[in-house]
Amino acid sequence: MDIYAQNIMDHYKNPRNWGRLKGALTKHSESNRSCGDILYIDVEIQDDAVKNFTFTGEGCSISLAAASILGEYVIGKKTDDILKMNFKEVQKILGIEISQRREKCAALCLLSIQNTLLKSGKKKLKDFSDIL
Amino acid sequence: MNAIRKHFPFLEEKFNNKPLIYFDNAATTQKPAEVLDTIQAYYKKMNANVHRSINPLGELATKFYEQARADVAKFINAPSEKEIIFTKNATEGLNLIAQTFGDKHLKIGDRVVLTVSEHHSNIVPWLQQKKKKGIIVEYIPLEKNSQKLDVKEAEKILRKKNVKILSVSYASNALGTIHPVKKLTALAKKKNVFVVIDAAASVAHLSTDVKKIGCDFLVFSGHKMYGPTGIGVVWGKKEILDSLPPFLGGGEMIEEVHKNSFTTNEVPHKFEAGTPNIAGAIGLSSAIQFISSIGFKNIVVYEQELTKYLFESLQSIPSLKRYGVDAGSSLPTAAFTLGSIHAHDVGEILGRSGIMIRSGNHCAQILHNDLKIASTARVSLSIYNTKKEIDVLKKSLLQTQKFFL
Numbered sequence: 001m002d003i004y005a006q007n008i009m010d011h012y013k014n015p016r017n018w019g020r021l022k023g024a025l026t027k028h029s030e031s032n033r034s035c036g037d038i039l040y041i042d043v044e045i046q047d048d049a050v051k052n053f054t055f056t057g058e059g060c061s062i063s064l065a066a067a068s069i070l071g072e073y074v075i076g077k078k079t080d081d082i083l084k085m086n087f088k089e090v091q092k093i094l095g096i097e098i099s100q101r102r103e104k105c106a107a108l109c110l111l112s113i114q115n116t117l118l119k120s121g122k123k124k125l126k127d128f129s130d131i132l
Numbered sequence: 133m134n135a136i137r138k139h140f141p142f143l144e145e146k147f148n149n150k151p152l153i154y155f156d157n158a159a160t161t162q163k164p165a166e167v168l169d170t171i172q173a174y175y176k177k178m179n180a181n182v183h184r185s186i187n188p189l190g191e192l193a194t195k196f197y198e199q200a201r202a203d204v205a206k207f208i209n210a211p212s213e214k215e216i217i218f219t220k221n222a223t224e225g226l227n228l229i230a231q232t233f234g235d236k237h238l239k240i241g242d243r244v245v246l247t248v249s250e251h252h253s254n255i256v257p258w259l260q261q262k263k264k265k266g267i268i269v270e271y272i273p274l275e276k277n278s279q280k281l282d283v284k285e286a287e288k289i290l291r292k293k294n295v296k297i298l299s300v301s302y303a304s305n306a307l308g309t310i311h312p313v314k315k316l317t318a319l320a321k322k323k324n325v326f327v328v329i330d331a332a333a334s335v336a337h338l339s340t341d342v343k344k345i346g347c348d349f350l351v352f353s354g355h356k357m358y359g360p361t362g363i364g365v366v367w368g369k370k371e372i373l374d375s376l377p378p379f380l381g382g383g384e385m386i387e388e389v390h391k392n393s394f395t396t397n398e399v400p401h402k403f404e405a406g407t408p409n410i411a412g413a414i415g416l417s418s419a420i421q422f423i424s425s426i427g428f429k430n431i432v433v434y435e436q437e438l439t440k441y442l443f444e445s446l447q448s449i450p451s452l453k454r455y456g457v458d459a460g461s462s463l464p465t466a467a468f469t470l471g472s473i474h475a476h477d478v479g480e481i482l483g484r485s486g487i488m489i490r491s492g493n494h495c496a497q498i499l500h501n502d503l504k505i506a507s508t509a510r511v512s513l514s515i516y517n518t519k520k521e522i523d524v525l526k527k528s529l530l531q532t533q534k535f536f537l
Binding site: 003004033034035036037038058059060061062102105 | 474475476477480491492493497500505506507535536
């Protein structure tokens, strides 16, 4: 399906879970400097699962829509399961075909979410080559 | 200009069933048939290694390779072809200068002066010197409102202690702004500062004259001036080149090799280790002939007309913000943002209409940070582009706006 599918444009224009979480939560930002995209992710973890997720940032329609869609997806999921995800699963969830030149746009949200979780577990962070 | 378009077979290609509109000339230009034919003829009829193979074919290849060197020297008005070093591209050229000249002349506390508009290839090699030796890298800023290079500030920076090198681009690859290189060089020379000019962005658009500029080094790439990829040039004053250590080690750059030592070949061969890009050099020479057949006078007149038309067309689009200076002081390049639409999305939608542009920071992150923008869309024109193509661009930009509203 086209990368500007209705679903993608809807999440881009009306991002879900947009904003910052208050209090002592896990915060992390990840950027894709070559495009100038940046995502700020706040996560609340309870019983090894994501209880709350919010994001803000700047980016293209694909990177922001992907963060919105993936954010909805990870709420309620076990952190271990989220950390096992790779780019193929992101593509499946987004339901669009992503060309190589836009891969990083679509992968930025997964990298950001996983690194937010890794940071809270004080583990080594990933980079794009780990998920693409 | 239809006559010029006919020289470029690639411009007849279609993309998405739409005529290709190639607006990414600052990244690389398309190649005229003459250049393509020359490269093919070289491989078909005279492929041999240069300088080393003592056979008639090797001699023929050497003759053409060295003729290309002479053609380049003439093209930039260099006093001697011995001052022309072939490299892979301008990036390699700047690295060569930083690693040989920089290594010899820079020590802790010395200053290298750049502009905020430099391409990463004229920043990182100096930052590597900073890491290695503890030099200070200074950046000439842009004037806040006009976005022109701040020459007054440049004067101030050049007056500081221990300034050794001024390394600036002839024009900004991202914004298209033409820099006053002659003036900057004169200012630097008053303080005995060595001057390096990166002419990669300007070389296809403005005539390059190293004597008039008065600089010590100048670099450019062949592929941004209708030549093939993989060939670039460093020009340096002979007496400076003679005094420098070699760059890469290998065949051709040596005179004698012993178990524990070696002596170097003469300039320019000292800086050309290994089998060079012979076809590339000959292809570059063909590109020079192509440019000369049109003449920079005609190129400048036509491109100025296009630039004015482009800037006016862009200006008429609501919420479009162009960065850079007026058409009169600019290459045919426009960097802009379109409301809050990300440059990647602009590039993607234009691409669907067959319009190829570049989106991002164009290897100029420092400039984009200074302008406080994450990314821009960049349209960069060339002699084969037309006003009609600019009209299609304008229409597509208006459509892009509607799509993301």
